Amino acid sequence: MAVITGSHPFGLWVVTVSWQGDAVYRVHFGRTGPSGPIHPLIRRYLMGQEVDLTGIASPADEGDGKTAAIYRAVRKVGYGEVATYGEIAETVGTAPRAVGQAMARNPTPLVIPCHRIVSKHGIGGFTPPIEIKKDLLAMERAVCSGRKGRI
């Protein structure tokens, strides 16, 4: 059984996902991507539905190192919520820069919501174009505020 690679549009971008069963191995943003199916939950997420992606397995958060612990902490950040590098660092017991380092090497954005981790003073960084991070956050915020008059 081979790993499936497919893509789905998100705004002006195309999200390419390599996955198999309930495990996602790689997520990549680009202008174009191969035709093929992607993980159902990620597809619904990209279509603007509030879905819980914590059920998806990612090789990144399995391990013994600090990085894996950071990824697990990041995954606890819920849909439409944000946390700072410093908060994640304090949870795991490490330094903010280690969190940034881990985010920069995140193999599976969305599954591990690195876009919800922002700098204390601004939006923070993002290895693909920062526009994507802004769009993702804007979408989640819109969905959350859209559900029955809450904030």
Next chain:
DNA sequence: CAGTGTTCAGGAT
């Protein structure tokens, strides 16, 4: 050893 998707404090404009 060097490079980060940080953070904090200080000082200048």
Next chain:
DNA sequence: ATCCTGAACACTG
């Protein structure tokens, strides 16, 4: 109020 430095922290290749 905004912007710039410099320093210290933890982790990975």
